[in-house]
Amino acid sequence: MSGRRIGIMGGTFDPVHNGHLVSASEVQAIFDLDEVIFVPTGQPWQKSNRQVSAAEDRYLMTVVATASNPRFSVSRVDIDRGGTTYTVDTLHDLKAAHPDAQLYFITGADALEQILSWRQAEELFALAHFVGVTRPGYQLDDTHLPHGSVALVDVPAMAISSTDCRARVAAGRPVWYLVPDGVVQYISKRDLYRDGAP
Numbered sequence: 001m002s003g004r005r006i007g008i009m010g011g012t013f014d015p016v017h018n019g020h021l022v023s024a025s026e027v028q029a030i031f032d033l034d035e036v037i038f039v040p041t042g043q044p045w046q047k048s049n050r051q052v053s054a055a056e057d058r059y060l061m062t063v064v065a066t067a068s069n070p071r072f073s074v075s076r077v078d079i080d081r082g083g084t085t086y087t088v089d090t091l092h093d094l095k096a097a098h099p100d101a102q103l104y105f106i107t108g109a110d111a112l113e114q115i116l117s118w119r120q121a122e123e124l125f126a127l128a129h130f131v132g133v134t135r136p137g138y139q140l141d142d143t144h145l146p147h148g149s150v151a152l153v154d155v156p157a158m159a160i161s162s163t164d165c166r167a168r169v170a171a172g173r174p175v176w177y178l179v180p181d182g183v184v185q186y187i188s189k190r191d192l193y194r195d196g197a198p
């Protein structure tokens with residue numbers, strides 16, 4: 001189909017939380033996107049300081065979290081490619097799958113801050129529009145990026161991080177309403193994050 005506008009929400013999603021979902025929903029509405037594809041990472045090289053949960057668990061939690069939204073879907077491209085995940089590969093794969101679509105890659109303020117350290121960073125801006133969203137605790141700023149390459153969007157403040165969700169589960173504290181109900185149940189069913197080390 002030509003002329004489609006597709007958002008891409010990349011993340012480790014360990015676990016996916018309501019900050020991710022609200023960001024994707026806001027950008028979908030503001031840019032009138034036909035779809036937002038959530039793309040769980042394979043091996044995220046900038047998180048090598050900790051053990052990331054199994055890709056299948058992160059993928060399934062993302063499927064559970066997005067299932068009720070008809071405009072949300074989940075892609076396995078980064079997981080199935082295997083190895084270290086680089087966004088340049090994600091964008092090439094999704095462009096090949098949707099050759100006529102315009103791609104909008106969504107990042108939180110923290111990820112946007114780091115983007116010039118990403119692999120082949122200079123190529124990224126030719127492959128997709130970038131949308132930076134606000135995130136409590138981080139300054140949303142694009143002055144380090146090529147002029148006009150990024151749109152900045154205010155999303156309702158969600159002071160939620162996967163790190164905090166993991167720490168809460170490890171400490172026996174609730175994550176209800178920070179992550180979707182199905183994700184709370186998936187974490188419990190699979191006994192994720194119990195052993196700490198967030």
Ligand SMILES: Nc1ncnc2c1ncn2[C@@H]1O[C@H](COP(=O)(O)OP(=O)(O)OP(=O)(O)O)[C@@H](O)[C@H]1O
Nearest residue numbers: 010011012013019107108111135158160161162163
């Ligand atoms: N609360 C939030 N508000 C806005 N954007 C967010 C929020 N949490 C994460 N993001 C963005 O979502 C994307 C994926 O984030 P990621 O899966 O690493 O979650 P995280 O909460 O940052 O995880 P961790 O705490 O393990 O580092 C990144 O672009 C990140 O900036």
Ligand SMILES: O=C(O)c1ccc[n+]([C@@H]2O[C@H](COP(=O)([O-])O)[C@@H](O)[C@H]2O)c1
Nearest residue numbers: 010011012044046085086087088118119
């Ligand atoms: O391409 C890179 O080098 C690169 C480095 C760090 C992060 N990313 C991407 O940024 C998105 C958010 O990553 P993270 O690590 O904050 O979950 C996700 O799609 C990652 O693949 C990409």
